[in-house]
Amino acid sequence: MKKLVFIAISALFFFGSCNGEEGGENQEPVYDLGSNTTAIYVLNEGTFSGNNAGLTFVANNDEVINDYFTKKNSRGLGDVANDMKLYGNKLYIVMNNSNTIEVVNASTGESLKQIPVPNAMPRQVAFDEGYAYVSCYNGDIVRIDTASLSTSITKVSGDNPEGIAALNGNLYVTNSGGLNYPNYDSTMSVIDVASFTEVDKITIGLNPGRIIPIDNNRILVAVTGNYIDEPSSLKILNTDTKAVEKTIAIQASGFALYNNVLYCYSYDYSTMETSFAKYDIKNDKIDDTPFVNDVSKIKNPYGIAINEVNGDIYIMDAVDMLGTNGTLYCFNSNGTLKFELNTGILPSKMVFLR
């Protein structure tokens, strides 16, 4: 009996001590972002209800710092970071599920103001003449004075505003109707910046999303479709005629514009396959050869950004949607892999500091 107890307890200690520590500390690598680039910020969206949105910061030829916002502000960003853009020296981070907008000093990483937008569910931000404009799912468009950081609000008449862009004294806001599945909205609201009121509504396509201006009278709208029989597409709208000039037959999950070329990636959730394509806007030509090598490394592309000074292509890889840390891949303009690094959860947006 005593022998038995002894054996049992020894077994417990033996097995109990078998959980080894993970690998030791190595010299941290540094990253060359190219000339004329001071630093990059990567926005990590975080998981839904996870409170784990964050920032990844890399200064040129320096180490990567994850959880950068928390380290600089002693508090987390919040839940589901949907958008991040740079205007002047300030970062505007849109926190979809925490119902806040963080205005951050881009040089120091410290938050200048946390703007609460209770129950609004803010989505994306655009800028025009010293003001930031944030679209919100509840129909609000929040205008922020980028100097004083004071706010005012107007409303659009569509359902679940998503994308927002500014062009020629107007704001264009897509009404996705995303929370009305399967009865999505198909319209885009036009807001006159001077009066800050909705002046027009244009029909564009089912479940419209992101908008980017492509020249002085045309905008590109990503139309998501309904995931079943209406596929996604990219549409070019002429803001003078208010008509759709072109529908590009690319099913893009995300895209970036550089030198009048649209760099698109697509991820198919059923086949788990990634594909890339380029669209030359000027010559109206699609090129579906991958513009980066090592496509097989990328598990679940979640964002793309291009460094305008040197043409470096950054692909943000979510890896999986289950809380795993993402990977940031940097390819040079020829598609050769320059470096890769670990980010936070679901990296989706990037800004470059010059």
Place this chain on the structure above:
Amino acid sequence: MAIQKQVFIYLFISFVSVFLLRAQNDTLEVKELGNIEIKGTKQPSVVRSSVPTQVLSAEKIEHSGIDYLSDAVKRFSGVTIRDYGGIGGIKTVSVRGLGSQFSGVAIDGIAILDCQSGQVDLGRYSLDNAAYVSLSNGQASDLLMPARAYASANVINIESKEPVFEQEKPINTKVGIELGSFGFWKPSISFESRFSEKVSLSLNASHVQIKGNYPFTIHYGEKNDSTSSEKRKNADVEITTVDMGLFYKITNRQSLKIKTNIYLSERGLPGSVIYYTSKTSERLQDRTFFAQAHYTNNVSEKLHFHLRAKYNHTYTYYLDTLVLNSAGRTDNEYFQHEYYVSGTFGYQPLKNLMLGYSSDFFLDKLSSNLNNNTNPYRNNFMNALSVRYEYKHLIVSGSLLSTFIQEYTHHEKYKTYNQWTPFVSLLYKVLDDENLYARYFYKKSYRAPSFNELYLFSVTNPHLTSEKANQHNVGLSFIKELPHIKTLLTTVIDGYYNRVEDKIVAVPKNLFFWTVYNIGEVETWGIDAMLGTDIAFSGNNSLDISINYSLQHSVDRTEKDSKSYGHQIPYVPRHSGGCSAMFKNKWFYLTYSAQASGKRYRYKQNTESGELPAYMEHNLLLGKDFSYKKLGFKTSFQVQNIFDKQYEIVKNYPMQGRNFKIALEINY
């Protein structure tokens, strides 16, 4: 006088069942000792069992202040509970690194199932009327159990008490009231009647109400980052339960037990804590009715027949009044029905050979008011053949279960499942004159995808198939009476290895669209150890101490070069354990218990930011049972989480801090 007699009978039954361990078959015989007929519920054996079995007796349940099945199961080894906090938060169980849908939950041996989620919320089942709660890894060692009981990888069972009457007293009544922190109050009433020598009835009803606005701390970053003090909002719960049991002893050989139960609840869903914002607009309503019957016929000493049937209806209503869609709200209604029937034969052709055959049929239906409602339903056919053979010191058991499921959606046949579940076990009495046993079991089991996984996600995967689990277990168990120090010592240790394949993983595309795949592989090896001592001191004093420890090394083996390969799977702690010490004398009883868990990880990739710290919760209960004139009184005062430990089991769902409860029961 009445109370002391009951206590005496109860203690007598407990001691007798311990001595009976040495020489009995598991469940077939009804023993009669002299003129005292043991009419209590026999607990499964923990030591003389070929599969790891853990039991919590009614006495331990009552004297430790364990109210719900989730509280009981937390104290077993190898168990990880996912508790979303408070009385209203859902509580699901995962045993030995296997997903929650691998665990079968039963009341009096008849399974409970939520066919929508495939898992059971253990926080719903009150133990007010429980004779015992047991957990068996593999399957229970009862050849007369229904076929369905062979299907799960492990089974949790609540066995209900049968009413016990004194000689000249055909009616028992009980009235109780409990009051506690955060606006908790619970009146209850119980009525038992013996109509004749053959028929008795029991009726229990209770009502629970709690505000649930317990304080907690939000941490906005790491240890030294900013925090704020909050109170849980929209966490109120109201539950009404009515339970009826009818016991008909038809003849000496035939008996019938009928049980019906109504469960009504309405609660707020406080949801996960989200930084800088709070959502208090979600509510949940639940209405469940079930009726089950169990007919037993001990045809002869060699032949036994059981017939079981059950009907279950569950209505769930989820409401959110703050949704940014055009309706401004979400109203989701779900209706579930289950019809179940089972026939079991047990035949003992030789003294040391027992055969069992059981056939079950059940129909599960789900419908809802959702856009993508497909009215799925399943016809389940289960047939099990089992055998037990004893030879000298060795008992060999084996069973084979066939499961055939036909699944329909939109009233058309959609797919079928055809599965074979084999089980084999050995029990060996190592020494002639000591109760030392060695055991081994192997089982392969399946768990079919739930209706949620198949149909509630917008992108249905028609190839979705069952998860598979292979389990191996070796163990030693030992019980010894040490009369010179009046101690009963029990110790059990098991080592196990499990492998899950085709694990069902749901991958979110965005808020509404998920896709579900069989892509996971999990490997678990672990140890469950338990030590119990029951010491009787002079002057009617007794001390019952038990300690348990679990090691669960449960890792992801899905993709070799993924970031999570070899990482501990979410929410399973590598180390966990608990202890309880129950001291009793003729004036009062005092129980101290504690549960501890090592650190866990939130995601498949184990990162520092996804780490949930270790915690330990301590509880203390002081009680006194006494009688005055013809009435019996039971009083108790309880402190849970004595040291006000702020912790989370599921990330962003804070658990209650220190809370109190006082209870009074008067019985006649």
